[in-house]
Amino acid sequence: MASNASKGKNAVFLFVFLVLTVLCWCPIGYGSYGEVGLIMSMPSWAFILLLIGAVLFVIEWGFLFFSDLALYDEDLQPIMDELLKTIEQETIKEVN
Amino acid sequence: MLAAVIITGICLVSVFISYLAFSKGFTKNADDYFTAGSSLGYFILIFSLLASFLSAFSMFGMAGFGYRLGFGSLYVLTANLVPLGFLWYYMHKKTFLLGRARKWMSMGAPFGERYGTPMKIILVLVVLVSSIPYVVAQIQGIGVMLETMTEGLISYRVGLFFVPLFIALYLMMGGMKGAAWINAAQGVFFSIMVFILFFFVMMKNGGFAATMDQVLAKHPTLFQIGWSGGKVWSYPMIFGMASAMCLGCVCFPQPYMHAYASRSVRGLKAMFLSFGGICLVVITLPTIIGIAGTLIVPGLKGVEADKIFGLVASATMPDWLAALAVSGGFAAAMSTVNGLVFGNATNISVDIIKTLRPQTKPLELIFLARLWVALIMAACVVIAWNPKTPVAELSVIAFGTVAVTFFALWGAYYWKRATATGAILSTLVGVSMNIAFFVAGGKNMVLFPQASLFQLNGFLASFIIAGMVFFVGSFLTSPGKTEEKSLGLFFHPVLSK
Numbered sequence: 109m110a111s112n113a114s115k116g117k118n119a120v121f122l123f124v125f126l127v128l129t130v131l132c133w134c135p136i137g138y139g140s141y142g143e144v145g146l147i148m149s150m151p152s153w154a155f156i157l158l159l160i161g162a163v164l165f166v167i168e169w170g171f172l173f174f175s176d177l178a179l180y181d182e183d184l185q186p187i188m189d190e191l192l193k194t195i196e197q198e199t200i201k202e203v204n
Numbered sequence: 205m206l207a208a209v210i211i212t213g214i215c216l217v218s219v220f221i222s223y224l225a226f227s228k229g230f231t232k233n234a235d236d237y238f239t240a241g242s243s244l245g246y247f248i249l250i251f252s253l254l255a256s257f258l259s260a261f262s263m264f265g266m267a268g269f270g271y272r273l274g275f276g277s278l279y280v281l282t283a284n285l286v287p288l289g290f291l292w293y294y295m296h297k298k299t300f301l302l303g304r305a306r307k308w309m310s311m312g313a314p315f316g317e318r319y320g321t322p323m324k325i326i327l328v329l330v331v332l333v334s335s336i337p338y339v340v341a342q343i344q345g346i347g348v349m350l351e352t353m354t355e356g357l358i359s360y361r362v363g364l365f366f367v368p369l370f371i372a373l374y375l376m377m378g379g380m381k382g383a384a385w386i387n388a389a390q391g392v393f394f395s396i397m398v399f400i401l402f403f404f405v406m407m408k409n410g411g412f413a414a415t416m417d418q419v420l421a422k423h424p425t426l427f428q429i430g431w432s433g434g435k436v437w438s439y440p441m442i443f444g445m446a447s448a449m450c451l452g453c454v455c456f457p458q459p460y461m462h463a464y465a466s467r468s469v470r471g472l473k474a475m476f477l478s479f480g481g482i483c484l485v486v487i488t489l490p491t492i493i494g495i496a497g498t499l500i501v502p503g504l505k506g507v508e509a510d511k512i513f514g515l516v517a518s519a520t521m522p523d524w525l526a527a528l529a530v531s532g533g534f535a536a537a538m539s540t541v542n543g544l545v546f547g548n549a550t551n552i553s554v555d556i557i558k559t560l561r562p563q564t565k566p567l568e569l570i571f572l573a574r575l576w577v578a579l580i581m582a583a584c585v586v587i588a589w590n591p592k593t594p595v596a597e598l599s600v601i602a603f604g605t606v607a608v609t610f611f612a613l614w615g616a617y618y619w620k621r622a623t624a625t626g627a628i629l630s631t632l633v634g635v636s637m638n639i640a641f642f643v644a645g646g647k648n649m650v651l652f653p654q655a656s657l658f659q660l661n662g663f664l665a666s667f668i669i670a671g672m673v674f675f676v677g678s679f680l681t682s683p684g685k686t687e688e689k690s691l692g693l694f695f696h697p698v699l700s701k
Contacts, residue, residue: 125287125290128287129287132283132284132286132287132446133279133284133442133443133446133447133450134439134442134443134446135429135439135442136439139429140429140430141428141429141430141431141434141438142428142430143424143428144427144428146416146420146427148413149412149413149416149417150275150416150427151275151427151428153275153429154275154278154427157278157279157282157283158278158282158283158484158488160283161282161283161286161480161484162484164283164286164287164289164480165286165289165477165480165481165484168286168289168290168477168480169289169477171290172289172290172293172473172476172477173473173477177701178293178473178701179297179301179469179473179701180469180470181468181469181470183469183701184301184468184469186698187301187698187699188301188304188305190696190698191301191302191305191693191696191698191699192305194692194693194696195305195306195693198689198692198693
């Protein structure tokens, strides 16, 4: 159940990430050729681009530091223990 | 004279920092020398990774771009790099975890364990061949900057020896820890100088809003996309450049080296996240400085526009502060050379020499890496000897060439069915396509949309074909013993989070 919830959250994050990444790479929907209006003395599309970049940064921050989807330092030791156990077993298998 | 003193000062401080790493015993064994003993904290990691990527282009080149092409330049190195926060984490989380468990020291290690020795060696050679023009371009830039800043006191060719000698010295002495400390110091320095210059440039015309209003009145196209009949900053041009710069960053040696050197998960995540965030601010500023430069130093054409950063500094700041601001770009070039030369020397020593001669002892490995630092620097100086050698043009394909290893890396960590044949074929096809596009149509074909490529640029076309070759090649071949054996570790259930 918990795993399903994580998968769902992961899917939502990935979807938002992909959409915002495309918007950071192309002005689809917020930039058109020719004359433009200004926001804070910048072209509106440039301001929106920087804003989208800032929003994506905050979302990534949330994913990496405040969600249960990313890796944390308290996970590191158990992971290392398991990996080292596997490496040891593989080495023994190779020697035999 | 003042500029010569400042630049010599930067070089001497860098050597001193490296000496500190050396004297504190941080280069005594191979693990310490190549990965800083996995001991770097997040502040050093953040600025070291930043500085190792941001070259002189990010200061002088972006100001020149802003001057000539306006706000559309923001798609080259600012918001388009923010996705790296997640992309790097996703692609290099296993580099960090498996690297720590397996004591990896070089970027070929994951490829070697997953696909076997041929792929490891191909990867190292591809990265080396694509890095050298990029490093030479930096060294050429350093030579030209030195000659210009010192008004001929240090000639181009003396500059070629002067700075690379310092760089080789401190890389050989301080290893990864020394390089990271120097990168971090240089990264902080050029970031601060960009802020100061931005402030002075905006104040020259009565503040940011007043400056932009005047630019808009004189050069309205700088505020537009799709100008010059839809040729400049068209949607395909923006997408091609923005995605190329971002995807290219994933596969260079720097994120591998910094992932191995990270002390903690927190440091790893902070480093990857901060890069895009800092670029969003720090690279936006030189771009806008360039745009404002159209008012302060009007009428520059072509490559002359790349001098706008230094020219507006001279026009708006006291001499000593202008020299410091331009030295920021100089420091950025040096730190990029650090990252690439050290990464390649490590790859050659660990991935090629240690593979061909397994009995090589750790201390011999350190000696060999130091030797390779000196050899790579010497080779780059020789290539840069003629300032007209078109390496700056050639360095355009560096990102595209390295980026085609993206699929092999992704497959190593996330696709059990990936095979060595698929990885090798996709890398070779992708690299060959980049080179073919460059030979056929120069940098325009690599960077700008082509009707013959469905409005993709050469970079993206090579990247997409490399991906298709990887999947088809892997499906058509069976995983060998090496691939089968690697699955237990690379797809261990504990790595699934």
